[in-house]
Amino acid sequence: TVTQQHQKGSLRDVGKAMGLSADTINRLSGSLWQYTDEWYEEQRIIEQGLSPDDKHLRKVLELTRAFMGFPRQLGQHTGGFVITRGKLSDLCPIMNARMEDRTCIEWNKDDIDTLGFLKIDVLALGMLTCIRKAFDLAAEHYQLDLTLANIPQDDPAVYDMICEADTIGVFQIESRAQQTMLPRLRPRTFYDLVIEVAIVRPGPIQGDMVHPYLRRRNGEEAVEYPSPELKAILERTKGVPLFQEQAMKIAIVGAGFTPSEADELRRSMATFKVHGMVTKFEEKLISGMMSRGYEKSYAQRVFKQLEGFGSYGFPESHAASFALLVYVSSWLKCFYPDVFACALLNSMPMGFYQPAQIVIDxxxxxxxxxxxxxxxSDWDNKLEERSGKYFAMRLGFRQVKGLRADDMQLLIQYRGDGYTHINQLRDAGVPDAAMEQLADADAFRSVHLDRRQALWEVSVKDKPVGMFTGQNNTPEEKDLKLPFMTVQEHVVHDY
Structure with a gap:
């Protein structure tokens, strides 16, 4: 891929070349979002403590604006694979990537599409890993044979939890924006989840689709369709185009686009932020709708909504597949929170929340x-004997920052019936640095040591004395007994 200059990157590059201070660059670049049509108007410059009359600053902003859109650097299209019938190296230039055994095509991904190469995107989805691990835990501890296909559908308790925005850790609907939307949209069916996934996106928001949909869903605004043909397309979404498939059908039915032109419109919507090509369809779509009897104001509103898809609108099929994972992860959290939390922590890093927040939840x-x-503990988090309604969750060594899996495998391998002294870990080959991290994590409670005592024990280590080995002229000292840490001290150390 060819990464282009956007507003923030352009400002940083131009500002640095033109001698602006790092503080000035940071203040200016921090005042706008990365992808925005806004610009540095006089009031915005004043708000950053700068003078709009500064000729040098104005020149920097002028050059920044001219610089936007220029190629900046080459990048690798994440998860993009090209498949050809013949040998790929006979068809296009190939170079070695930084990663071992990885190669890249030296052409832009859009050029590959234009030339008719088959390109597919294969992207990792952490929630699939989490759900697989949750199914394994449910089978082991609850003797449940769960799959994506046999989870009970449309359970009222699950939707009650979702409507309360109790969705920390749940796929797609755990963000603050989604949690704000959930009590307003109040999903009660699977298709409501499809809508929920699609509507909290930059495209529908910038296309002014969210509030009209909510008002119509809540009966606060009448749903009107300008024609039976468009009603068939928009009825499920209350007259608001939320999906790319709807945009294509509107272009075909309402404006006379051919299917190939509608597909070109879809591609333009997907790459609008890079190429800005949606606007070239404006006149054709508006004039086409007007020639079929639609009001100009309605046609302009439709185009504005479609233009919003350039800010990442969803295909309906994509939203539906995501909605399935939303429901399954919500069902697991609702009925088996022990299984869900354990699987989620074992699938980190993913999602919006830190492990501590998952534990609290x-x-x-x-x-x-x-x-x-x-x-x-083992390396992964695990479920132990029941503690009330659910199994207890034992935090694993993976939750301690800085620990290496190989070191912890040594600890587990030589644990036997259990450690009774810190020196036994040292004898097992666990490095002092790892033991210090374990002590700092308060992991020696079963050895009857709190943090302070464990850190002291880790630091007490006989060091080799070379030629003086065997000569003991040092007076004996009694073992130092450190006082136990207070609850307040533990809280301070934890947080």
Whole structure:
């Protein structure tokens, strides 16, 4: 791919070349979003403590605007694969990527499409990993044989939880924006989830589709269709085009586009931020709709909504497949919060929330969370014997920042019936740095040591004395007994 200059990057590059201070560049670049049509008007410059009359600053902003859209650097299209019948190197130039055994085509991905090469995007989805691990845990601890196909559908308890925005960790609807929308949209069916996934996107928001949809859904605004043909296309979404498929059908039925022209419109919507090509269809769409009896104001409103898809509108098929994962992850959280939290933590990094927030949320749902411990934890988080309605969750070593899996495998391998002294970990080959991290994480409770005592024990280590080995002229000192840490000290250390 060819990465282009956007507003922030352009400002930083031009500002640096023109001698602006780093503080000035940071203030200006921090005042706008990365992808925006806004510009540095006089008031915005004043708000940043700068003078709009500064000729040098005005020149920098002028050059920044001219610089936007220029190629900046080459990048690798994440997850993009090209498939050809013959040998690929006979058809296009190939170069080695930085990653071992990885190659890249030296042509732009859009050029590949134009030339008719088959290109598919294969992207990782962390929630699929989480759900697979949750199904495994449910089979092991609850003897449930769960699949994406046999999860009970349209369970009222699941939708009650969703409507309350109790969705921390749930796929797609866990963000603050989604949690704000959920009590307003109040999903009660699977297709409501499809709408929820699609509507909280920059495209529908910038196309002014969100508020009209909510008003019509809540009966606050009448739904009117300018023709039976458009009613057939827009009825499920209350007259508001939310999906790319609807945009294509409107162009064909309402404006006389051919299917190939409608597909070109779809592609333009997907790459609008890069090429700005949607606007070239404006006259054709508006004039086409007017020639078929639609009001100009309605045609202009439709185009504005379609233009919004340039800011990442969803295909309906994409939203539906995501909605399935939304429901499944919500169902798991609703009925098996122990399984869901454990699987989610074992699939990190993913989602919006830190592990500590997932742990707090699990406790809120009645799951006992047990701390990391040298005698009980494995690398992954795991479920232990029941504690009330749900199994208890034991935090794994993966939750301790800085620990290496190989070091913890040594600890687990030589644990046997359990450690009773820190030196036993040292004998097992666990590095001092790892033991210090475990002590700092309060993982020696089963050895009857709190943080302070464990850190002291880790630091007490006989060092080699070379030629003086065997000579003991140092007076004996009694073992130092450190006082236990208070609850307040533990809280401060935890947070």
């Amino acid at each position: 699990a406790r809120k749902h009645g799951v006992e969370v047990r701390p990391v411990d040298v005698n009980h």
